[in-house]
Amino acid sequence: MNLISGIDITSGALAAQRMRLDIVAQNIANAQTTRTPQGGPYKRQIVSFETELLKQAGGHNLQTVHVAGVSSDRSEGERVQNPQHPDADAEGFVQMPNVNLAFEMVDLITASRTYEANLSVVKNARQMAMKTLEIGK
Numbered sequence: 058m059n060l061i062s063g064i065d066i067t068s069g070a071l072a073a074q075r076m077r078l079d080i081v082a083q084n085i086a087n088a089q090t091t092r093t094p095q096g097g098p099y100k101r102q103i104v105s106f107e108t109e110l111l112k113q114a115g116g117h118n119l120q121t122v123h124v125a126g127v128s129s130d131r132s133e134g135e136r137v138q139n140p141q142h143p144d145a146d147a148e149g150f151v152q153m154p155n156v157n158l159a160f161e162m163v164d165l166i167t168a169s170r171t172y173e174a175n176l177s178v179v180k181n182a183r184q185m186a187m188k189t190l191e192i193g194k
Contacts, residue, residue, distance in 0.1 A: 067178045069109070069121030074172040076124045077104045081165045088156040091144040098144075099154040101130040130155055 080102045090099040107125040132155045140149035 063182050064179055066121040067175045067182075069123050070175045071172060071179075073104075073106055073122050073124050074168050074175065076127075077168040078165065078172065080104050080127060081161055081168060084156050085158065085161050085165070088154060088158055088161075090154055091142070091151055098134055098152050099156065101132075101154065101156045102127050103130050 084101050087099040093099055104127055105125040106122050108120045109123050134153040134155035136150045137153055138149050139145055139151050142151045145151050
């Protein structure tokens with residue numbers, strides 16, 4: 058059993074979840090942004106993952122996960138009537154971002170727990186390696 062390849066796989070998952078945490082934080086931070094440089098309200102960003110075949114080790118294919126891309130959610134945000142808002146249209150409605158804070162918090166918790174689980178894998182692999190070295194003495 059090669060512990061280093063296991064840590065390599067887990068490091069890919071850690072990097073992917075860190076990116077997911079960053080995107081979720083960006084979505085939460087822009088939940089009220091009605092004006093962007095591209096025009097219109099902020100569009101929620103979505104992270105897509107895919108597996109990547111690493112190498113052949115002991116007859117087994119090793120796979121890790123990485124970020125395939127970040128795309129914008131195409132759904133429309135809510136229209137809110139607020140005639141005093143600087144971005145209100147002629148009828149007094151403001152197009153809000155399509156960010157749902159409840160969904161973002163669920164994503165944040167899920168990504169955080171997944172990150173913690175992968176850290177636990179690295180910690181356990183390290184402990185196994187240390188025990189193996191102790192047995193070899």
